[in-house]
Amino acid sequence: MPIQDTITVHRVGALVVGAGGAGLRAALEAGRQVDTAVISEVFPTRSHTVSAQGGIGASLGNVENDNWQFHMFDTVKGSDWLGDQDAIEFMCREAPSVVIELEHLGLPFSRLEDGRIYQRAFGGHTSNFGQNEVHRSCAAADRTGHAMLHTLFEECLRQGVRFYNEFFMLELVMNQGVICGALAWDMVKGGFHLFHAKSVLFATGGYARVFRTTSNAHICSGDGVSLAMRAGIPGEDLEFLQFHPTGIYGAGNLITEGVRGEGGYLVNCSDTRFMELCAPHEKDLACRDVVSRGMAEELRGGRGCGIGQDYLLLKIDHIGADKIMERLPGIWELAMVFAGVDCTKEPIPVVPTAHYSMGGIPTNYRGEVVVPGPDGQETVVPGFYAAGEAACASVHGANRLGTNSLLDLMVFGREGGKRMAEYALANEAWPELPEEAGQAGVAEVKRLLDGRGSERLGPIMEEMRGDMERHCGVFRLEKDMIQLKEKLAKYRERYAQVSVQDKGQAYNLDLIEALELGHMLDVCEGICRGALAREESRGGHYRDDFPKRDDENWHKHTLAYLEPDGSARLDYKPVRMQPLTAETIPPAERNY
Numbered sequence: 032m033p034i035q036d037t038i039t040v041h042r043v044g045a046l047v048v049g050a051g052g053a054g055l056r057a058a059l060e061a062g063r064q065v066d067t068a069v070i071s072e073v074f075p076t077r078s079h080t081v082s083a084q085g086g087i088g089a090s091l092g093n094v095e096n097d098n099w100q101f102h103m104f105d106t107v108k109g110s111d112w113l114g115d116q117d118a119i120e121f122m123c124r125e126a127p128s129v130v131i132e133l134e135h136l137g138l139p140f141s142r143l144e145d146g147r148i149y150q151r152a153f154g155g156h157t158s159n160f161g162q163n164e165v166h167r168s169c170a171a172a173d174r175t176g177h178a179m180l181h182t183l184f185e186e187c188l189r190q191g192v193r194f195y196n197e198f199f200m201l202e203l204v205m206n207q208g209v210i211c212g213a214l215a216w217d218m219v220k221g222g223f224h225l226f227h228a229k230s231v232l233f234a235t236g237g238y239a240r241v242f243r244t245t246s247n248a249h250i251c252s253g254d255g256v257s258l259a260m261r262a263g264i265p266g267e268d269l270e271f272l273q274f275h276p277t278g279i280y281g282a283g284n285l286i287t288e289g290v291r292g293e294g295g296y297l298v299n300c301s302d303t304r305f306m307e308l309c310a311p312h313e314k315d316l317a318c319r320d321v322v323s324r325g326m327a328e329e330l331r332g333g334r335g336c337g338i339g340q341d342y343l344l345l346k347i348d349h350i351g352a353d354k355i356m357e358r359l360p361g362i363w364e365l366a367m368v369f370a371g372v373d374c375t376k377e378p379i380p381v382v383p384t385a386h387y388s389m390g391g392i393p394t395n396y397r398g399e400v401v402v403p404g405p406d407g408q409e410t411v412v413p414g415f416y417a418a419g420e421a422a423c424a425s426v427h428g429a430n431r432l433g434t435n436s437l438l439d440l441m442v443f444g445r446e447g448g449k450r451m452a453e454y455a456l457a458n459e460a461w462p463e464l465p466e467e468a469g470q471a472g473v474a475e476v477k478r479l480l481d482g483r484g485s486e487r488l489g490p491i492m493e494e495m496r497g498d499m500e501r502h503c504g505v506f507r508l509e510k511d512m513i514q515l516k517e518k519l520a521k522y523r524e525r526y527a528q529v530s531v532q533d534k535g536q537a538y539n540l541d542l543i544e545a546l547e548l549g550h551m552l553d554v555c556e557g558i559c560r561g562a563l564a565r566e567e568s569r570g571g572h573y574r575d576d577f578p579k580r581d582d583e584n585w586h587k588h589t590l591a592y593l594e595p596d597g598s599a600r601l602d603y604k605p606v607r608m609q610p611l612t613a614e615t616i617p618p619a620e621r622n623y
């Protein structure tokens with residue numbers, strides 16, 4: 032039966048898209064002031080945040096002396112100097128307060144003997160401006176994200192936030208540069224719904240699923256970034272992807288860095304701790320890009336384990352079964368299910384896995400989406416906000432430190448939620464909807480459902496993800512990326528001929544996957560063009576042909592605009608080097 036293009040309209044003060052940590056924290060804040068609705072592709076507690084294992088970073092100083100300046104120093108350094116320092120300062124200053132707030136909301140943190148929140152060590156986190164390792168990650172065993180989502184979801188319900196679960200966003204609706212809502216597809220029953228809102232916040236998560244080996248959930252397909260790009264907003268720093276060192280071999284699932292924080296270490300086929308040579312000071316707890324490259328070098332050098340010499344080993348058994356079962360029970364289970372090893376006795380086979388998207392929708396530290404204005408100054412897009420992995424604030428710059436993402440979700444979720452509510456309250460009338468509101472989204476669904484195109488989405492998806500990994504992964508080369516650019520153009524042509532085989536409307540996951548493939552192609556274009564143009568190595572972006580950081584030419588953020596033919600056009604903007612306050616880090620220490 033052909034689908035109806037009738038659109039049901041809902042009016043709401045504030046609309047949050049995405050119900051992971053960032054979306055729920057924003058909805059809780061906005062919901063305290065205005066009528067707030069959340070739409071989410073999956074039930075909120077199934078968002079990718081649920082799998083966060085290692086914890087949330089905050090300089091509580093429960094184990095040793097710590098402060099937000101130390102945290103800021105590590106984050107700026109970890110970002111390979113591409114992070115915006117006003118946003119980084121804001122995040123590190125707010126960190127202790129968002130963690131204490133979660134504790135008061137009932138998040139069941141693990142405890143130290145004296146009852147205070149347990150904190151563990153994590154890569155790149157130090158005290159005294161890089162002098163000593165510090166315990167900064169606040170954790171609820173190895174299920175911090177799980178605990179966070181449940182705590183926040185309950186609070187949102189208590190606050191009266193309305194949830195539209197299993198609604199898939201299709202289009203961001205704008206009228207002459209002003210945001211006025213979003214169009215969504217009801218995945219359960221079928222049908223179009225237009226959420227007419229005064230302010231909209233995107234918290235749709237990252238895009239690391241564009242790579243074949245990934246730690247990310249199926250929903251991490253960059254939907255929000257792509258839909259913002261389709262509305263004319265650039266994607267910022269999309270080429271910066273983080274490859275996490277320890278994905279389970281063959282599956283990609285994450286083994287948290289917390290394992291190395293608790294004393295685990297990596298070895299090659301001759302049982303050598305190669306990280307002692309790659310990073311003599313930080314060793315296995317060096318920044319993720321350093322460890323991933325160290326591992327990739329071992330594999331390239333033929334020092335991998337197994338018949339194919341294509342993985343390395345993560346040893347944890349020496350810390351003792353009791354400690355593993357107390358601090359890392361989820362890891363024990365993951366290793367058992369996905370690698371078939373009992374990590375209290377044997378090492379876990381691991382490879383680097385695509386893990387985190389540093390790039391996203393450009394925002395300032397208030398969670399407001401910003402674009403370059405006609406005079407070159409940054410301008411706020413009225414009514415539009417973004418937070419979490421979908422956004423680029425940019426606190427992680429070229430490389431994110433572990434535990435700083437959950438923190439980013441809480442800090443910018445709270446701030447964005449507060450600002451979007453203030454904006455909705457300040458504007459009495461709803462913005463006028465354009466005549467063609469929602470038509471692009473309706474046309475896309477109709478093309479896929481009613482169309483007769485002969486291409487199938489599965490092969491395109493598989494080939495594209497494999498090519499991204501081969502040509503734009505841990506190591507990048509000009510000739511590979513030129514090839515990738517051409518392949519992506521072909522995939523786009525094939526995608527225009529895709530129609531889905533399942534023609535039904537209820538729970539049509541074939542349709543959802545086809546829509547996601549379209550979004551992934553947009554994001555891949557931004558990643559590929561940005562990576563090809565950036566002739567330097569910085570953080571997660573490593574060019575074999577330009578192995579050094581080049582501050583003179585490349586100390587700037589990339590902006591990728593989507594062109595009508597689906598390709599991306601690049602522009603750049605400066606990194607914000609001015610912290611919010613002058614007294615942050617002593618000038619002598621600020622020499623970076």
Ligand SMILES: Cc1cc2nc3c(=O)[nH]c(=O)nc-3n(C[C@H](O)[C@H](O)[C@H](O)COP(=O)(O)OP(=O)(O)OC[C@H]3O[C@@H](n4cnc5c(N)ncnc54)[C@H](O)[C@@H]3O)c2cc1C
Nearest residue numbers: 049050051053072073080085086200236419420434436437
């Ligand atoms: C395995 C793993 C472990 C991690 N561990 C840690 C850790 O210990 N500490 C840390 O700081 N970080 C960690 N990270 C990173 C961190 O968990 C993520 O960056 C973060 O959870 C992302 O949260 P989010 O709220 O931005 O989005 P997500 O939690 O990914 O949620 C995205 C939301 O958007 C919705 N959505 C997406 N597309 C659509 C659409 N088209 N229509 C409607 N809704 C849509 C989804 O339904 C979902 O609700 C980890 C990441 C992974 C993958």
